[in-house]
Amino acid sequence: MFGHLAHDPTAQIPSIKVPRAVPRPAPSDAIERGLQKATTRRDVLMILLGNYGGLRCHEIAALHSNDFHDGVLWITGKGGHRRIVPAHRLLVELLDLFPAGYYFPSELNPTGHYRPASISRRIRTLMPDGWSAHTLRHRFATEFFSRTPDLMALKDLLGHASVATTQIYTATSPSRLQAGVLSMPDLDAARSAAQKLRAIE
Incomplete structure (x- = not known):
C-alpha cells in the first residue's frame, strides 16, 4: 500500500532564491514628524527607545524603572536573555522624568504593562506611512555601525544570537557608497x- 519511488520527485523543482535582506532605516524627517505628532511623554519615549536603543516592541513594552540605572538599560530580549544598552543622553533625561514602575503601564493587561502590539500600533500611528518601530531599530543599527564599525558590539547591543543576523543591518547606505566613489x-x-570622447561625439 505504501510504495517507494525509485527517484526523487522533487529533484526537478527549481530552488527559490531568498532575496538578500537590506536595512531599511527610518529617515530623520520621518522621526521628526513622529515626534511632532506625539501627544504624551510616553509617545516620545517609545520612539526614542527605538531610535537610540534599537529596542524591539516587546522590549519597550516591558521596560521597568528597575531596568535603568547608572546610565544603562538592562534589556530582557528573546529567550529571556539579558543584555545592556547604554542609554543615550536624551533617553537619560527623559527616563528620569518617569515615576518608578513600568514605563508603559496598563491596568488592562495581566502583565501590568502595554502589549507589544500596542507599542507597534502606536508608533505606526505616529510615524509617517511606511515607517515603523522596526525601521527605528534599523536606524539605530545603521547609525551606530557607521560611527563604530564593530560588528560584535552591534550584535550585543541588538541582542542577536548570530552575527549573521546583525550583518543585515550593516549594509552601507547608498549615500555613503556614493560619497566613497566620488x-x-x-x-x-x-x-x-573623457574630454576627447566628448569632442568626438
Whole structure:
C-alpha cells in the first residue's frame, strides 16, 4: 500500500532564491514628524527607545524603572536573555522624568504593562506611512555601525544570537557608497580621454 519511488520527485523543482535582506532605516524627517505628532511623554519615549536603543516592541513594552540605572538599560530580549544598552543622553533625561514602575503601564493587561502590539500600533500611528518601530531599530543599527564599525558590539547591543543576523543591518547606505566613489581622485589621463570622447561625439 505504501510504495517507494525509485527517484526523487522533487529533484526537478527549481530552488527559490531568498532575496538578500537590506536595512531599511527610518529617515530623520520621518522621526521628526513622529515626534511632532506625539501627544504624551510616553509617545516620545517609545520612539526614542527605538531610535537610540534599537529596542524591539516587546522590549519597550516591558521596560521597568528597575531596568535603568547608572546610565544603562538592562534589556530582557528573546529567550529571556539579558543584555545592556547604554542609554543615550536624551533617553537619560527623559527616563528620569518617569515615576518608578513600568514605563508603559496598563491596568488592562495581566502583565501590568502595554502589549507589544500596542507599542507597534502606536508608533505606526505616529510615524509617517511606511515607517515603523522596526525601521527605528534599523536606524539605530545603521547609525551606530557607521560611527563604530564593530560588528560584535552591534550584535550585543541588538541582542542577536548570530552575527549573521546583525550583518543585515550593516549594509552601507547608498549615500555613503556614493560619497566613497566620488572621493576617488581624478586621473589626468582619464579626464583627457573623457574630454576627447566628448569632442568626438
